[in-house]
Amino acid sequence: MRNEKMGYLYILPWIIGFCLLTIWPFVSSLYYSVTDYNMIAEPTIIGLKNYMALFKDQEFINSLIATLKYTVITVPVQLAFALFIAFILNFKLKAINLYRTAYYIPSLLGGNVAIAILWRFMFQPDGFINTFMETLGLSPVSWLSTPGGAMIVIVLLKVWQFGSSMLLFLAALKEIPQDLYEAASMDGASKFRTFFTITIPLITPTIFFNLIMQLNNALQEFNGPYLVTGKGPLNSTYLTSMFIYDKAFKSFEMGYASAASWVLFAIIVAVTLVIFGSQKRWVYYSDGGGK
Template identity: 65%
Template sequence: MKSKRKGSKMGLIYILPWLIGLLIFVIYPFISSLVLSFTNYNLISKPTFVGFDNFIKLFTTDKDFLKSIFSTFRYAVITVPLQLVFALFIAFILNFKLKGINMFRTAYYIPSILGGNVAIAVLWRFLFSGDGLINQLLGIIGISPVGWLSEPGPAMAVIALLRIWQFGSSMVIFLAALKEIPEELYEAARVDGAGKWKIFFKITVPLITPTIFFNLVMQLVNAFQEFNAPFLITNGGPLKSTYLTSLMIYENAFKFFKMGYASAMSWVLFITKT
């Protein structure tokens, strides 16, 4: 009994740093934001209770919020399916035993590490600017310059492309799932005369369905929390076409000092993505 108690105490000591981090950086801000969402708080004076006024304003008079919700859903609908399809396609190719395959796996994973970097976002903005490299290459083949960052449609495509480019983490998870599929199933299907596409859709896809669902949930969460690209590349423009909800929350909280209103937005976003 003493050894068990000692082991339990040691276990608690080992996880104590994690528990402290959970309480300070997750649970406390989570509860605080809920409380602040029912107040008028400008970071200087004391919060004043306003009830559901912040939430009522969001859905009745604040047209920018409803537009940001629509833009966020649009961004998620564009990026998540394309990212998962591309990640699964690359993982399927990298699952073959080819010479130097480890080098290619590393190369395809690197964008997921660098993609969220501020420097990459700045580089992306340079590439797609009016006189950037992309328009220069288009000019060489006789295509007129495109207003990538000055027109609503292309602007959304630019920030979506940056997210799709970061498919490495999903690819690695897909690759691990593909390696768990028994080779005997593929051999039996080939003996029965099944083609590559039939094998893929009848064997591969059904067996990795839990992995597909996991990646879908994780990428949806990431898409709804996207901030760097719309902030650094388009700054929410043009015409607020890339004004995602995360960017609107940031501006209301730290630019306009409407912390209570921003907390209400964050809770609506939290409920929406859940």
């Protein structure tokens, strides 16, 4: 009994923080989403008017489209690149630990404000990227002044932060029994076929986990796009998280922003449930679960 009390005492700071910083804001935002609230006057309950107004708000709809486009491009590219690097780092190379550390560093720095600002300067008309392209004989690109260019810039910033996914893929690759590869080699299977018939099926649980995590992160992305491109040309990089921020802290429409955040939350839940529902068709679990 005494040990149980000590255990509760140790986790009490976390419980307090979770209740005050997660549960309370979560419940409060649901309440504010059905109110007219400007953070000064008392909130007035207006029912579902905020939600109905959202789906008539073309700016909000465009932000959802931009967010989905960003997510659909970013997540597959990031996971493919992370798996590619993890596959290379799985070989026995000299100074391999140094390479692994170097590839993980972007994940630690990627959310940094200074890195986002540096990234923006790199893609300026006279920035490092265009200067480097000119040395190769290529024409400079208007990265930040065209919708497509601006989207590519923020996608690259996110893909560059592949370290956490890479480490999980690397751990999964190391768990694959080597005798499977030896048996495939004796049967005359090529490296390409071995990769898609042995490696990919056996790491599908890790692919599934990384997919869920990166989808959730991408749908809520804020720092990088906000600091690098802002709304972008023709609002091409105006993500839903930026729309929520503007409505809450620039227009002081807290009720409207809360409704938008709950719509985004519903989309995230729906996407997650769809992927969870699909795992039985493509995720292989060695204990018999899944495929």
